[in-house]
Amino acid sequence: MKLENLNPFESVQPCARRQMNLFYLIDCSGSMRGNKIESINQVMPDIMRTIADIDESNKDNAQIKVACLEFSSGCQWKYPQPVVAKDFKWQDIQAGGVTDLGAAFKELRAHMSRNSDLAADTGHYAPAVILLSDGRPTDSWKNALKDLQSNKWFDAATKIAIAVGDDADKTVLNQFADNEEEMVITVHNLDALKSVIRLVSCTVSKIGSNSTSVGDKTKSEEIKELVDEGVKETPGAENANHQNPQPDKWD
Amino acid sequence: MSELKIGEAISLQGGGLVKIKKELGRGGQGIVYQVDYNGKDVALKWYLKDEGDLFYRNLQRNVSSMPPSSNFLWPLQVTERQKNSFGYVMHLRPSGYYELGDFFTAKVHFKNYDSVLHAAINICNGFLRLHLSGYSYQDLNEGNFFINPDNGDLLICDNDNVAANRTESGIKGKSRYMAAEVVNGSVPNIQSDVFSLAIILYRLFMLDHPFEGMKTLKYVCLTDEVERSVYGEDAIFAWDKDDKSNRPHPQIHQNANLRWGWCPNSLQEAFRRALGKDSILHPENRMTDREWKNLFVELRRKLIVCPESKGSDHDFMVDDIHSSLKCPICNSPVKISAVLKFGDGSEYPLTRHKKLYIDDSDEVVGLSRVRRADGRTELGLQNLSDNNWMVFTASGRLNELSKNEIMPLRNGMKIRFNNRTTAEVIINNH
Numbered sequence: 001m002k003l004e005n006l007n008p009f010e011s012v013q014p015c016a017r018r019q020m021n022l023f024y025l026i027d028c029s030g031s032m033r034g035n036k037i038e039s040i041n042q043v044m045p046d047i048m049r050t051i052a053d054i055d056e057s058n059k060d061n062a063q064i065k066v067a068c069l070e071f072s073s074g075c076q077w078k079y080p081q082p083v084v085a086k087d088f089k090w091q092d093i094q095a096g097g098v099t100d101l102g103a104a105f106k107e108l109r110a111h112m113s114r115n116s117d118l119a120a121d122t123g124h125y126a127p128a129v130i131l132l133s134d135g136r137p138t139d140s141w142k143n144a145l146k147d148l149q150s151n152k153w154f155d156a157a158t159k160i161a162i163a164v165g166d167d168a169d170k171t172v173l174n175q176f177a178d179n180e181e182e183m184v185i186t187v188h189n190l191d192a193l194k195s196v197i198r199l200v201s202c203t204v205s206k207i208g209s210n211s212t213s214v215g216d217k218t219k220s221e222e223i224k225e226l227v228d229e230g231v232k233e234t235p236g237a238e239n240a241n242h243q244n245p246q247p248d249k250w251d
Numbered sequence: 252m253s254e255l256k257i258g259e260a261i262s263l264q265g266g267g268l269v270k271i272k273k274e275l276g277r278g279g280q281g282i283v284y285q286v287d288y289n290g291k292d293v294a295l296k297w298y299l300k301d302e303g304d305l306f307y308r309n310l311q312r313n314v315s316s317m318p319p320s321s322n323f324l325w326p327l328q329v330t331e332r333q334k335n336s337f338g339y340v341m342h343l344r345p346s347g348y349y350e351l352g353d354f355f356t357a358k359v360h361f362k363n364y365d366s367v368l369h370a371a372i373n374i375c376n377g378f379l380r381l382h383l384s385g386y387s388y389q390d391l392n393e394g395n396f397f398i399n400p401d402n403g404d405l406l407i408c409d410n411d412n413v414a415a416n417r418t419e420s421g422i423k424g425k426s427r428y429m430a431a432e433v434v435n436g437s438v439p440n441i442q443s444d445v446f447s448l449a450i451i452l453y454r455l456f457m458l459d460h461p462f463e464g465m466k467t468l469k470y471v472c473l474t475d476e477v478e479r480s481v482y483g484e485d486a487i488f489a490w491d492k493d494d495k496s497n498r499p500h501p502q503i504h505q506n507a508n509l510r511w512g513w514c515p516n517s518l519q520e521a522f523r524r525a526l527g528k529d530s531i532l533h534p535e536n537r538m539t540d541r542e543w544k545n546l547f548v549e550l551r552r553k554l555i556v557c558p559e560s561k562g563s564d565h566d567f568m569v570d571d572i573h574s575s576l577k578c579p580i581c582n583s584p585v586k587i588s589a590v591l592k593f594g595d596g597s598e599y600p601l602t603r604h605k606k607l608y609i610d611d612s613d614e615v616v617g618l619s620r621v622r623r624a625d626g627r628t629e630l631g632l633q634n635l636s637d638n639n640w641m642v643f644t645a646s647g648r649l650n651e652l653s654k655n656e657i658m659p660l661r662n663g664m665k666i667r668f669n670n671r672t673t674a675e676v677i678i679n680n681h
């Protein structure tokens with residue numbers, strides 16, 4: 001490269017940043033109608049602002065890009081490509097229809113590819129996927145999940161599932177989250193729903209977009225610990241696999 | 252998670268209270284608040300959770316010891332343990348300073364190499380003093396340094412994790428800035444500190460990361476496992492002499508590609524040594540903070556300021572001041588008008604706008620500038636120090652130069668700057 005006439009103090013490029021992709025899979029079937037979907041619509045713009053702040057404070061650590069796939073009768077991305085949190089303008093979700101989770105898995109698999117959403121020249125950190133659902137899938141999801149699990153990006157991703165209420169299908173959520181107990185959370189009320197979406201969004205954004213800590217703990221383990229700690233402090237939220245103690249003679 | 256509210260009072264160990272005024276910023280570990288302490292504004296770093304006994308005791312120890320140099324924003328007082336956490340009080344960061352990360356994102360940039368070298372010397376000096384007092388910093392990363400881009404003035408923050416050498420402070424650093432053995436789980440110490448220091452110094456000059464290049468770009472997904480390898484034992488320095496596989500990418504790492512050529516051979520060799528394979532794998536062979544400091548003091552002495560530039564905007568580093576010199580920015584040939592030859596044989600080249608530092612001191616004691624007097628226009632030297640200079644002319648006359656006065660530079664003069672440093676003026680007539 002010719003140095004002549006290039007002032008090193010004026011020719012400054014922002015240093016290359018890797019990308020960290022955060023995918024939301026949000027159930028907007030008919031059963032989510034009303035307070036549940038309204039709570040999500042209420043909290044998401046604020047979460048986007050917080051993620052934008054994390055992104056800004058990351059300096060030349062990974063840039064966070066967000067994608068959101070709504071599923072009900074079929075599925076649909078909020079934006080055709082992932083966008084930086086600062087530019088993610090949340091358009092309210094309308095609920096209605098059935099729960100085509102299998103279709104959502106299939107669509108996510110197609111996007112988790114170098115030819116699609118994960119194409120940054122500077123490379124990526126492992127992505128994160130947050131799944132939120134209140135019911136049982138109405139399409140055939142098993143093969144779709146199996147296919148998704150064969151995707152290397154999905155395999156490397158941090159996966160967290162939020163069950164809204166007790167009607168959510170824990171089997172599918174557990175399988176989605178690689179049967180990592182702490183990564184499947186049940187929320188029993190709207191405040192808990194809002195708190196937990198915020199908790200998991202911020203934790204995966206913060207840890208997932210930064211260089212890994214030294215020592216034995218992986219990023220996933222760090223996320224798991226922080227999420228578990230946060231869930232325990234949130235009234236109305238619990239690990240979905242938490243077993244209530246059986247009544248005994250003292251009850 | 253512990254957060255504080257505006258107006259809330261927090262008790263300090265040893266008595267006294269601080270009152271929360273506003274939030275200044277937050278990171279993964281804690282929140283920094285502006286607080287009132289007896290009518291004075293200071294900063295409080297508050298941890299999101301109680302970091303444990305080990306960490307608290309270490310913080311108490313740091314408070315009771317003196318800061319290693321004036322560049323450290325040192326913990327002044329620890330709070331009592333309360334509200335499921337604790338924190339410590341320090342001075343507020345003055346305005347005009349930017350986090351080193353802001354230089355990497357091109358939010359701000361240095362004015363010239365004089366300011367980069369000034370920052371580098373201050374960083375080395377801070378760590379040299381810290382290490383001499385038996386402490387290690389442990390968690391060095393870009394968030395710890397705040398720099399004034401115009402002059403290179405430096406503040407070192409987050410001194411809560413400073414700990415006695417080879418003891419655990421309870422804080423774990425990020426792989427991207429840590430020595431290989433620490434990435435693998437060893438306790439940080441002075442030798443791992445100097446490795447992190449080399450990464451910081453490289454980035455100060457080059458902006459890009461020393462271990463990020465063509466090879467690391469091939470890892471499209473940087474999993475934990477890959478990260479611990481490419482920033483650990485398998486790290487390859489982007490400009491490694493023998494292994495060229497991780498050279499900076501022509502488009503993605505333009506900063507490194509442009510700036511490497513601006514580094515004189517001595518600096519390139521120092522980076523190659525400090526960040527090369529041998530240094531990665533053998534802590535005992537690492538370049539020390541003292542070696543770094545000596546190199547930067549030398550480069551600052553030999554720094555060439557292009558006389559054609561406005562102020563000192565065009566300057567460049569050289570190893571040999573007697574080689575044929577050309578300003579790389581404006582292509583003007585540069586003639587060194589005068590040289591100060593010191594008692595130890597070192598030569599200090601002077602052109603218009605060049606600052607004068609004595610030995611490794613930070614203080615700018617003089618400035619080379621044009622002197623117009625008695626119908627003559629010639630290169631002169633202004634005394635910016637508080638000491639009067641004794642100037643012996645070639646004919647043996649003695650003159651005294653007080654603060655802000657400018658003397659002409661003429662062949663054979665001898666200047667005594669303080670009680671121990673004398674230099675002879677050599678005028679270059681070629």
